[in-house]
Amino acid sequence: MYIVAGLGNPGSNYEHTRHNVGFKTIDILASQLAIEVSKKKFKALVGEGNLDGKKVVLLKPQTFMNLSGESIYEAINWYKIPLANLIIIYDDIDLPVGKLRIRAKGSAGTHNGMKSIVEYLDDEDFPRVRIGVGKPVLKDLNLANFVLSKFLEEEKPEIELSLRNSADAVKDIIQSGINVAMNKFN
Secondary structure (H helix, E strand, O other), X not given: OEEEEEOOOOOHHHOOEHHHHHHHHHHHHHHHHOOOOOEEEOOEEEEEEEEOOEEEEEEEEOOOHHHHHHHHHHHHHHHOOOHHHEEEEEEEOOXXXXXXXXXXXXXXXOOHXXXXXXXXXXXXXXXXXXXXXXXXXXXXXXXHHHHOOEOOHHHHHHHHHHHHHHHHHHHHHHHHOHHHHHHHHX
16 A cells, blocks of 8 residues: 655645645546545545555645645554655755656655654655756745746646656556666656
8 A cells, every 4th residue: 555645735826836746746646547636634635546456545735835744644644554655746946847856765855845744754764756846046036935936838848747757656666666766767
């Protein structure tokens, strides 16, 4: 069994922002796997289904980004899965727009949602799919405002491809293991 959690902020005003690429990837996975992510549980929207006979729980925390750990912690404790079977998908400002980076474990870095998850789980050893959203070009642009901004028109084709690739990477992790996904997408 796997829990796949995409990070983002709830609400239509955040829907197409850089910070919500995790939610967007969950939407793609839900469509591909015919899973409806609409049940309210664990302070999240949840959907359950299967991929090659393995149970998959798709999760979109509704706690807002900086409190994502609350939702993830509740789901992990309910399903009692090993952390190796938790996959977190989130935005990364340290990667160029559209670049993917898959890791089996690692620190939270500067990402507040990941900091919350690491704090609640008291562990960093779980797979993650990081999606590059770029950095602000203007040095005086507030980082919070940047990640809550929408992609520029010229960035949209690259990010759309990246979202589809991130969904494929998650499926590869579940079907073939993290090393296969890292070799293919990093």
